[in-house]
Amino acid sequence: MEDTTGAEQDADNVIRILVATDNHLGYGEKDAVRGEDSFTAFEEILELAVSEDVDMILLGGDLFHDAVPSQNSMHKCIELLRRYTFGDRPVSLEILSDQAQCFHNAVNQSVNYEDPNLNIAIPVFSIHGNHDDPSGFGRLSSLDLLSTSGLVNYFGRWTDLSQVEISPVLIRKGESQLALYGLSHIHDGRLARLIKDFKVKFNCPGTVAIGEAGDESKEEEDWFHLLVVHQNRAERGPKNYLPEDLLPPFLDLVIWGHEHDCRIEPEENAKQRFYVSQPGSSVPTSLSEGEAKKKHVGLLEIYKGKFKLKALPLQTVRPFVYESVVLPDRAEELGLDEGDASNKVFKFAKERVEAMLEMAATQHTGHPRQPTLPLIRLRLLYTDESCMFNAIRFGQMFSTRVANVQDVVQFSKLIKRTKTE
Amino acid sequence: MEDTTGAEQDADNVIRILVATDNHLGYGEKDAVRGEDSFTAFEEILELAVSEDVDMILLGGDLFHDAVPSQNSMHKCIELLRRYTFGDRPVSLEILSDQAQCFHNAVNQSVNYEDPNLNIAIPVFSIHGNHDDPSGFGRLSSLDLLSTSGLVNYFGRWTDLSQVEISPVLIRKGESQLALYGLSHIHDGRLARLIKDFKVKFNCPGTVAIGEAGDESKEEEDWFHLLVVHQNRAERGPKNYLPEDLLPPFLDLVIWGHEHDCRIEPEENAKQRFYVSQPGSSVPTSLSEGEAKKKHVGLLEIYKGKFKLKALPLQTVRPFVYESVVLPDRAEELGLDEGDASNKVFKFAKERVEAMLEMAATQHTGHPRQPTLPLIRLRLLYTDESCMFNAIRFGQMFSTRVANVQDVVQFSKLIKRTKTE
Numbered sequence: 096m097e098d099t100t101g102a103e104q105d106a107d108n109v110i111r112i113l114v115a116t117d118n119h120l121g122y123g124e125k126d127a128v129r130g131e132d133s134f135t136a137f138e139e140i141l142e143l144a145v146s147e148d149v150d151m152i153l154l155g156g157d158l159f160h161d162a163v164p165s166q167n168s169m170h171k172c173i174e175l176l177r178r179y180t181f182g183d184r185p186v187s188l189e190i191l192s193d194q195a196q197c198f199h200n201a202v203n204q205s206v207n208y209e210d211p212n213l214n215i216a217i218p219v220f221s222i223h224g225n226h227d228d229p230s231g232f233g234r235l236s237s238l239d240l241l242s243t244s245g246l247v248n249y250f251g252r253w254t255d256l257s258q259v260e261i262s263p264v265l266i267r268k269g270e271s272q273l274a275l276y277g278l279s280h281i282h283d284g285r286l287a288r289l290i291k292d293f294k295v296k297f298n299c300p301g302t303v304a305i306g307e308a309g310d311e312s313k314e315e316e317d318w319f320h321l322l323v324v325h326q327n328r329a330e331r332g333p334k335n336y337l338p339e340d341l342l343p344p345f346l347d348l349v350i351w352g353h354e355h356d357c358r359i360e361p362e363e364n365a366k367q368r369f370y371v372s373q374p375g376s377s378v379p380t381s382l383s384e385g386e387a388k389k390k391h392v393g394l395l396e397i398y399k400g401k402f403k404l405k406a407l408p409l410q411t412v413r414p415f416v417y418e419s420v421v422l423p424d425r426a427e428e429l430g431l432d433e434g435d436a437s438n439k440v441f442k443f444a445k446e447r448v449e450a451m452l453e454m455a456a457t458q459h460t461g462h463p464r465q466p467t468l469p470l471i472r473l474r475l476l477y478t479d480e481s482c483m484f485n486a487i488r489f490g491q492m493f494s495t496r497v498a499n500v501q502d503v504v505q506f507s508k509l510i511k512r513t514k515t516e
Numbered sequence: 517m518e519d520t521t522g523a524e525q526d527a528d529n530v531i532r533i534l535v536a537t538d539n540h541l542g543y544g545e546k547d548a549v550r551g552e553d554s555f556t557a558f559e560e561i562l563e564l565a566v567s568e569d570v571d572m573i574l575l576g577g578d579l580f581h582d583a584v585p586s587q588n589s590m591h592k593c594i595e596l597l598r599r600y601t602f603g604d605r606p607v608s609l610e611i612l613s614d615q616a617q618c619f620h621n622a623v624n625q626s627v628n629y630e631d632p633n634l635n636i637a638i639p640v641f642s643i644h645g646n647h648d649d650p651s652g653f654g655r656l657s658s659l660d661l662l663s664t665s666g667l668v669n670y671f672g673r674w675t676d677l678s679q680v681e682i683s684p685v686l687i688r689k690g691e692s693q694l695a696l697y698g699l700s701h702i703h704d705g706r707l708a709r710l711i712k713d714f715k716v717k718f719n720c721p722g723t724v725a726i727g728e729a730g731d732e733s734k735e736e737e738d739w740f741h742l743l744v745v746h747q748n749r750a751e752r753g754p755k756n757y758l759p760e761d762l763l764p765p766f767l768d769l770v771i772w773g774h775e776h777d778c779r780i781e782p783e784e785n786a787k788q789r790f791y792v793s794q795p796g797s798s799v800p801t802s803l804s805e806g807e808a809k810k811k812h813v814g815l816l817e818i819y820k821g822k823f824k825l826k827a828l829p830l831q832t833v834r835p836f837v838y839e840s841v842v843l844p845d846r847a848e849e850l851g852l853d854e855g856d857a858s859n860k861v862f863k864f865a866k867e868r869v870e871a872m873l874e875m876a877a878t879q880h881t882g883h884p885r886q887p888t889l890p891l892i893r894l895r896l897l898y899t900d901e902s903c904m905f906n907a908i909r910f911g912q913m914f915s916t917r918v919a920n921v922q923d924v925v926q927f928s929k930l931i932k933r934t935k936t937e
């Protein structure tokens with residue numbers, strides 16, 4: 096059970112963390128309708144951190160959508176971080192590990208709130224994702240800029256791709272001790288090879304190589320072991336994901352970035368007996384089923400070896416309704432075999448979109464900054480091209496009612512898989 | 517006379533400013549030999565600001581070479597500014613003008629050292645040049661990023677190109693009062709039109725439109741009027757520069773950016789009776805005669821209506837020797853009309869470069885961070901192509917002795933101008 100905090104806890108001993116990931120700042124920034132969405136959601140997350148009075152914010156990568164963010168995106172990000180994370184609130188987290196080692200490209204080689212020249216109220220800790228990984232001349236990440244600026248504590252950055260050693264940031268607040276492990280994004284295939292070759296190492300009391308026999312019994316420990324990763328979680332080909340089971344069993348909780356659908360409710364890994372929480376993105380970067388799920392961030396509370404994760408629904412995310420229809424399954428109902436299939440599907444699609452618009456309206460939260468013009472995506476799976484119509488012209492009918500006029504309907508050819516393969 | 521400070525001045529009443537311009541951070545950053553030069557010089561400038569214990573640093577534009585600096589350049593700039601301009605030293609400059617108006621894109625709409633969350637020791641003030649002017653999506657300048665980060669006070673940014681109103685930053689220290697006017701770069705042709713149409717306005721006690729009759733007598737004033745511009749100063753076509761005489765006579769001193777040759781010693785404008793100081797760039801961005809001049813920054817001291825400007829020679833600038841030879845003038849001496857001209861010029865050039873290398877050695881300052889491999893540029897002006905040789909192969913002879921192997925010699929065709937034109 097993830098809710099394992101006891102009544103004995105009190106504010107001085109509980110580490111409170113706002114957990115979010117995949118904010119993709121700058122996604123679609125030039126879109127006249129959706130351009131602000133990524134920033135709006137990120138601002139709400141920062142506001143939640145302030146109102147929940149957390150000790151820190153933990154980000155799981157892909158803070159920016161582009162490896163080299165536009166000056167507009169960087170500017171807005173800096174402005175928001177300065178506005179919400181700076182201030183007089185004292186930070187009560189003590190860093191016990193070597194700060195010069197933990198934080199990449201930090202001026203003064205320290206966590207930002209210990210820099211005597213900065214007044215930090217809520218420190219932000221982040222790994223990098225595949226969208227903000229080091230690139231270009233100097234192999235710098237946008238997170239390096241934020242680190243050097245003192246805005247973000249950039250951790251979990253590997254420096255040697257022939258072997259990865261993960262040393263945790265050791266954090267103490269009162270009676271609770273957190274070992275925070277970060278594994279910034281590595282190409283999944285490469286990571287799979289490294290794991291296979293026992294070249295991923297976790298430096299914790301009693302070092303454990305990932306992939307080694309995982310039958311150590313989980314002892315009562317002094318540390319709460321929290322890992323943040325940014326990899327494929329779902330199997331996308333044999334070496335194209337990080338299998339949960341390969342992560343070491345001494346972990347208590349894994350925050351999984353990169354996957355955009357919200358599965359924030361911690362799920363227990365039966366074999367390794369840790370929990371995995373996948374917050375999901377704060378802005379949809381594709382009009383897919385997963386991105387249409389209600390978006391959340393997490394309020395993680397750690398007391399000694401126990402944790403509680405409360406899902407906080409985001410109120411400023413643009414309504415988004417997704418529906419997928421297999422047209423052959425509806426052939427009879429719609430009379431598609433009786434001719435004029437294109438018109439019949441057109442009419443059906445129009446009805447569906449009207450219904451979806453009604454569903455979208457139920458996603459209005461009343462938050463003053465929520466954009467209400469919805470994203471609507473109706474996916475039509477077809478086998479026979481006679482079902483198709485002009486999707487662009489279709490979208491134009493809803494030009495004042497949806498945020499994505501150009502791609503309301505998407506036709507996808509249904510590939511029949513033969514059973515023998 | 518520019519040195520007009522009296523004996524009555526004392527530290528509490530003198531405004532001390534480190535003046536520099538055209539640092540072109542990131543110039544040639546991918547060049548294996550010269551890549552660090554721009555950063556090295558900028559670091560020396562910041563060190564000078566610290567050792568001279570100035571009240572502020574004033575930059576005249578082109579802080580960056582590229583409108584969108586690489587992450588490497590931005591990272592290094594931020595790192596240097598944080599290292600040298602942050603700290604506990606109290607800033608004794610009082611801003612009297614409306615800070616929300618003065619500083620572009622400042623979080624909290626204030627000068628950085630009044631931001632309670634930042635500990636600034638030496639504030640940096642900058643206009644933008646043509647290399648770091650607002651561009652791209654959002655029309656942001658790299659200076660906007662530095663402003664939002666709290667690293668630079670970005671002033672003199674016009675927002676309306678149909679008319680330019682220049683409101684000074686009003687600064688007081690003890691008995692001295694400085695009105696600091698900034699005119700960030702505007703295309704010279706456009707600026708010429710605006711001036712011609714009386715659409716450039718200086719907001720000072722007794723507003724004066726630039727270009728209006730300039731015969732006001734210079735009264736004893738409460739304010740020292742300092743303008744920073746970033747325009748062509750030399751005439752490059754009729755509307756392709758800003759004529760000094762068009763600047764209003766109430767000014768006391770103009771700091772002129774954009775021109776890269778150092779003419780830092782203040783020159784009096786006879787008509788308007790202000791002084792002009794042109795610090796020049798801190799890194800050569802072209803191998804021209806002007807860039808080969810010894811490079812300086814200025815230590816400007818203002819006491820009431822008087823100023824003193826001390827030129828501080830930069831010690832970390834790479835040695836650079838430039839020479840231009842008109843070959844026809846040497847035809848007889850070299851025997852160029854007696855055949856084998858190419859070989860004769862080759863031999864001559866080789867001797868010249870050897871002599872230039874000796875001159876370059878005299879530019880060694882002993883500063884531990886000065887790169888000593890010199891820049892050498894021999895320009896050969898020719899009329900007859902028989903004088904030419906393979907300049908690339910020529911440079912290879914000096915491959916271990918010069919920083920610019922690929923272009924030591926440059927041939928330029930001498931255009932004969934007929935007198936009747």
Ligand SMILES: [Mn+2]
Pocket residue numbers: 117119156157224226353354355376
């Ligand atoms: Mn992502």
Ligand SMILES: [Mn+2]
Pocket residue numbers: 157224225226325352353354
């Ligand atoms: Mn990702």
Ligand SMILES: [Mn+2]
Pocket residue numbers: 538540577578645647774775776797
């Ligand atoms: Mn310049």
Ligand SMILES: [Mn+2]
Pocket residue numbers: 578645646647746773774775
């Ligand atoms: Mn310029």
